[in-house]
Amino acid sequence: MIYSDETSADELEAIHEQRRGVDLEMAAMAAVGDRMAELKHAGVCPHGSAQGFREDLGDPELRPGQLRCTDTCRRIFNSDDDWYAAMDAALRD
Template sequence: MLYADENSADELEAIHAQRLDVDLEMAEMNAAADAWHAVRDRGYCNHGSAAGHRSRPGQLICTAGCSTVFANDEDWYAQLDDPMANPVPLPGHPAHTPAAAAASQ
């Protein structure tokens, strides 16, 4: 929509600026996804989902593959933000099998 004090160049500039914003946002999301997948590719859990622990009220259990029990929401969020601060191996991941350990020596 054009207003009396605008011309088509203003509208075109706005469209280009919006496209640039979207491109930058997509690049940020792709970088975050790459980092997210790199954790799992290395064989560690990124704690992407958790549920309330049935037998321990207030605690959460990881449902993304490792079954780690977190003390509370804050503990889970801290691990979610930086899963490599305290890495938890994914059970059965090829990177953590005896054959992989022997091959790395």
């Protein structure tokens, strides 16, 4: 939508700026994915996915609030924050 004080050039610039933002976001996500693949190839678990406690799964090692890494290591984390911290650490190292 073009307002009376705008031109089609203003609208086109806004569209291009949005596309640049999306391109930057996609590049950042692709870089994280590449880093996770790199870690897995090197034998390091990037903790890319986890399963929280569910009573119906019957996992005797998990308690409410805990999560198990389902990526490769099967490590148990005591909270979402612990899992995110481990994922961040793996990506940084």
